[in-house]
Amino acid sequence: xxxxxxxxxxxxxxxxxxxxxxxxxxxxxxxxxxxxxxxxxxxxxxxxxxxxxxxxxxxxxxxxxxxxxxxxxxxxxxxxxxxxxxxxxxxxxxxxxxxxxxxxxxxxxxxxxxxxxxxxxxxxxxxxxxxxxxxxxxxxxxxxxxxxxxxxxxxxxxxxxxxxxxxxxxxxxxxxxxxxxxxxxxxxxxxxxxxxxxxxxxxxxxxxxxxxxxxxxxxxxxxxxxxxxxxxxxxxxxxxxxxxxxxxxxxxxxxxxxxxxxxxxxxxxxxxxxxxxxxxxxxxxxx
Numbered sequence: 118x119x120x121x122x123x124x125x126x127x128x129x130x131x132x133x134x135x136x137x138x139x140x141x142x143x144x145x146x147x148x149x150x151x152x153x154x155x156x157x158x159x160x161x162x163x164x165x166x167x168x169x170x171x172x173x174x175x176x177x178x179x180x181x182x183x184x185x186x187x188x189x190x191x192x193x194x195x196x197x198x199x200x201x202x203x204x205x206x207x208x209x210x211x212x213x214x215x216x217x218x219x220x221x222x223x224x225x226x227x228x229x230x231x232x233x234x235x236x237x238x239x240x241x242x243x244x245x246x247x248x249x250x251x252x253x254x255x256x257x258x259x260x261x262x263x264x265x266x267x268x269x270x271x272x273x274x275x276x277x278x279x280x281x282x283x284x285x286x287x288x289x290x291x292x293x294x295x296x297x298x299x300x301x302x303x304x305x306x307x308x309x310x311x312x313x314x315x316x317x318x319x320x321x322x323x324x325x326x327x328x329x330x331x332x333x334x335x336x337x338x339x340x341x342x343x344x345x346x347x348x349x350x351x352x353x354x355x356x357x358x359x360x361x362x363x364x365x366x367x368x369x370x371x372x373x374x375x376x377x378x379x380x381x382x383x384x385x386x387x388x389x390x391x392x393x394x395x396x397x398x399x400x401x402x403x404x
Contacts, residue, residue, distance in 0.1 A: 122324065123222055126246040127199045129328075130226040133335045134197050137228065138183055140343050141195075145187040150351035151234070158187020160195070165389040167200045177202035178222075182392045186399075189350050191233045194395035199224040200386065208385045213318060214251030222248040223386070225256070226335070227379065229396040230342075235362035236349040238262040238269060238311070239369065241396070242338045243379065244331045252324075254331045255317035257292065258338050259300055260345075261310030261369060263362035269345050270311035276341040277314050277334075284330045292316045302372050309372050363402035370397055 180198030225245030244256030281289035296315035383393035
């Protein structure tokens with residue numbers, strides 16, 4: 118399964134990972150608020166390989182987990198992967214282009230950050246490129262405040278709107294609505310957070326254009342989220358606010374385990390379980 122486009126996307130995801138890790142470590146160095154007695158966090162990387170499928174001697178690719186526990190980030194993971202193999206008979210029916218031929222390649226970057234401060238919103242970002250008999254991009258980013266802050270949400274959405282408009286003015290309203298509908302906790306009847314954008318099956322027929330959009334989504338996240346963190350990371354908070362944060366994290370867990378398609382995709386393609394579940398917060402509470 119050789120294709121220069123797969124190499125290009127995998128290289129981009131790795132470059133973006135490196136830039137994000139550097140930016141987040143800089144925030145750790147700048148922090149002067151609560152938990153300042155803790156050492157500044159640093160990412161630790163751990164590589165993994167996808168296990169071989171029956172009848173094969175070699176596994177199907179793998180990835181690298183980059184995890185950090187610090188004084189700003191209670192837990193953040195920035196993972197990249199590039200895997201290939203064959204979907205099982207049941208799962209291939211759910212994937213475009215896999216019904217008749219179950220072979221696939223999938224590469225991407227996935228990030229989830231849970232913060233010490235309840236005043237700093239949690240965040241998720243991922244972009245991916247998937248190849249079956251078809252090929253497409255997917256992903257997005259969304260903000261999950263523990264305590265609502267309209268200014269943060271507005272800044273986040275404004276940046277995403279500007280980026281989308283550079284490529285197609287129909288993207289932002291369409292992908293925002295998709296995000297609102299996707300990141301909705303059905304059994305509680307409430308959104309997971311303040312939203313963002315979400316897209317899947319992006320294949321306009323112009324691959325360079327689609328790839329440029331995906332790169333800009335990653336760059337926009339990198340340019341926007343650290344600014345939001347800096348606004349609040351040195352502010353003090355109360356124990357009541359911390360408790361509200363831990364309860365809110367429970368909603369995050371419920372969504373990711375019950376509804377998230379990326380979680381299901383990773384588990385059903387023999388991905389690394391620790392990498393797949395890195396999205397779960399380190400401490401959580403249910404009332």
